[in-house]
Amino acid sequence: MMMSSEQLFCTLPVQTFTRRKHSDARKLTFSAFSVGVEFYRLLKPNSATIIPHVSNWDLLNTVIALFDVCLPDIGVEVLRSTVCAQGAKTILLLRDHQEVLKEYQDNLWPKGPPKPKPSPTESKNEEENESTFSAVFSDSESTEEEDDSDSDQEESKRFHSSLEEFLSSLTERRHQRRQPNFTIEAIGFECCIVAALTYKKSASKSKEKIIEVSLLSTRRRYRGCGAARYMLQLLKDVSLVGFYDAIVTHADSRAIELFASCDFSDDIILNSRFRDLAQDWTNTTTMSYFPPFSLGQASHLDTEDLEAEMTQWREKSMAAHEAQAIFMRRILQEIKALRKQVKSQKYEILKLTADLENERREKKLLQNKVFEHQIIEIEKIAALQLGEQKENENDMPVTLQDIAVKEIEVEGQKLVLEEIFQTALSWQDLEEVKTYLSKLHDTGVHQRLYYCDRRSQLVEILNRGFSPKDVQQREYGNGIYFSTSPAAAISTAHHVLVADVYVGRIQTNGNKSASRRSSPSGFDSIQIRGRWSTEFVIFSHLQAIPICLLKYTKRDSPTENTAVSK
Template identity: 50%
Template sequence: MMAYSNITYTLPAQTFKRTKTSNRKTNLIFSAYPLFVDFYRLLKQKTDSVVPGVSKWDLLNVTVGLYHTYLPDIELETLRENICGSAAKTILFLRDSQDVLMEYQEKHASLCSSNHSQTSSLSSVPSQSNEEEEKRVSLLSSLFSDSESSDEEVGESESDREETEKFHNSFQSFLENAAARRQQRANSYPSQGVIGVESCLVAALTYQRSALKSKEKIFELSLLSTRRRYRCCGVGSYLLKMLKDVSLVGFYDSIVTHADSRAILFFKSCGFSDDVILNSKFRDLEEDWTNTTTMSYFPPFFAVSQTDTTDLEMEMEQWKMKSTAAHQAQAIFMNRIFQEIRTWRSQVESQKDQINSLTAKLEKAKDENDFLEKKMLLHLKKVQSPLDNSDIMPGSNEKDGFSKTMDLADSFEMRTFNSGCIEQQMEVQGTLLATLSQDHIQMIKAHVSDLVAPMVHQQLYYCGVNQSPARLEEILHTGFSMEDFHLGEYGAGLYFTASPVAARNSLQHYQVLVADVYIGRIEVVHHKQASRTCPTEGCDSLLIPGRTFSGTFPHLQKEFLIFSHLQAIPICILKYTK
């Protein structure tokens, strides 16, 4: 509590010890005392010195210099603003100047024989060379020269500018004095006059009080640095132990720091946690930090004084309210989820009923479709395709092929006579057999294999309206082509009929062309659509009403329409007379 009520406060000295390690070849035992400093209030006081022989500005300068030496990525002005913030406090570990002087004298005596002298400025006293120290001092001097310190930020108040100028001037003077003391120690036997505060500083820690939106009190640990020579002695851990002590710093709910990758293990060993969920409440504090990991420490309950339980009671009440609110939120959420599940289940059951009804209708439609297909297949005359048996290949001169052609001629005579649709009997006078090439037959085979029902075919008569006899004979040798397509009322394609009477009426030259047509799966169509160029998906041909024949037998008027010239194989031409 004293650290809040006073500008500075000194605690008893502590002894630290380091034994030999793999990186350190010598033992080290030293004593240092902690000094609590409020630089914000200290710089506004008329008091010039809080440590005997050390001005308040030199105390600030050596603290800034220590942080900058081991945190070079942070600018000097940023470090000063952080240390001198209105809510910031700094804990310094200082050694007694007499102890430091004795070390210098012993070191000087041991190095005289080898003509080497080592000294300390803002880094380790005996562990760094003059060349390294000169480079560091030169760097700090170049960063904050007189010309650079004259630059002013827009909107900066007069008092801020004055304090900034004082810091720059005092820091430059401090560096020059530190360099002079270093030179004196190198040139002569060390005395009390050449021991500055830069040789006595061991470590420093800066933190500031803050509050979250939830009114929780937190300490934000912003800076922590230990001189390299004094590391692995427990100084940093002792600084954090002091920061955790409620009797020294006052009551708090948590300590938050933003550690770089090299310091994570150190903070974990001191009780800090890097749990992402636990530290999510401190997300607003991460804006000013990059490439760091947020870590936090929460004090135990017994850290609160037993005689003052008001804060603990308030915390318990807050915990009860938050727990109740969380339970209510969970109960409401689960109730909404339950209602949502009931609604979805009701919709799923309704959809299942609809699916079952549609499935039953689909199965019924499939059964009806299968029945009609079977009836159609039984109705169609089954003949062997030229693609299946080379014995009846169009153009064959064998006796078997000739006899089948004669059967076609006889069938033509009988069907024409039995139809009752003409008054005069017709007689076949001659036939011309087809002679297709093997390449054309292979093309037809390849196309037919892609049909929905490639095995369904029938011998039909070609309805080539106004087709010339020369073209009919050419078809016997080259097969059908797209130039034979007729732009009819039901689409552009090849029209065929099962009635020789209908085929005869469509020609005026007393001859008809017989073809083996692969009708495949048939689609029955009654509506005219002259723009159609293909059957409906899932079908291979169309069955349409007749276009050119009318009589007392409507079933003889039906015609088949295919949209590919590779679905029909010419067999022969039947020539007839009345």
């Protein structure tokens, strides 16, 4: 199949192919012959046709149609430029027209009913999804063909014109084959093609002669008959394609097994030398085949050439060994230097760790003193806000020192108190609260509690006070819920809001009622005693005043700056 500079094509003898019957395909035996074509030269003006009664443009369109149906992700324009590239050659495996005609007449080809004509709306919707060549090998040709699609590409004027004529004649031939007693004119070239392979010769950076397999497709009807393996075997024959150092292909996931069975290797290291050849293909695996010495260029070298090659190989091997030895010595010295550096750094780390631990202890002591001062100041402000003087210790059952728990445990995680933020509200801002409290059944009963709503913006409540939008609907009604445990009230941001809650007259363990919207008759709040903590429910936002916000952080974790108005 090796063509001279003047030769546009060549043919090889007829071969017989057989596919044994499998569960998904019937037994098939047919004969076909191979043709080698160079489309770059064949499509020049005044070029003679190589297939009787088949124009060169129809030949090109049929080949591109086969590639497009089997490899829909590449695109028509890329296929055309690859097949028609200068230096690219295509091997075609074809059947005889008479043999195909006889199979049609004997009803050996599966025939399906013609597709109904789509409505204008359906045609518009399918126009973007249908491939240009989606109908070439479908319908009555073979129900086993693929029905993949791809978007159309811009094409040159000549190719576009020939494509329209080709599709028009294809439709006419298909119509003729649905008629009884059709003649051989109804058997187009698209009925006779079995498989196609496009390749080109190139040279790598190391001056090696490479045969690059660009495209390889077999019609679904003929798969499993050994057609693709036969074409690859032709490509390996140096008497047909000339001398070469390697055959390289870029196989997609469906073709890897085929090439592997034909002695192609996908070894990453072995194929790294062909990395520059894979720039035009994506989502493929580079595979290569190296011919035996008996078929390669070495068989035609004389003794002196072989000795020169052996000497060159020996010199390269020695240079590689020297480079490896030098590399290993340098690695050894690097390891020694790194170990010395690690030993010195380990000593520094231990010293810095001890200093850090001392600093943490000092910080903890200072932080505790700050908390104590903050608690005293907040106590004074809270007393002024309440507008009352403590007459005895029973007026405030729970003090802020008890509320500001320095360490809590939430879901097995230790949290430590990091900072305290006081409210920005004054008693003048709470005149409405003062008026409402006078209406309670017992105005003097209040407690310091934790606000229970992990999703709320606690900073906002601290600065504006409680409002109707802080009411929650839970099992004891629409109210504002508080707890005696900070672990039950901590928010997702590790914040806990402390408030003075005027519980008034308390109903202990009231009945559950999710629809309740006000306190029970004769009471101002509900008390719920749990296993680990006690909860209180008030039904007016005017019964609670925010006092401060406690910010917790994970133990031994770095602190984070939080924008909270103090």
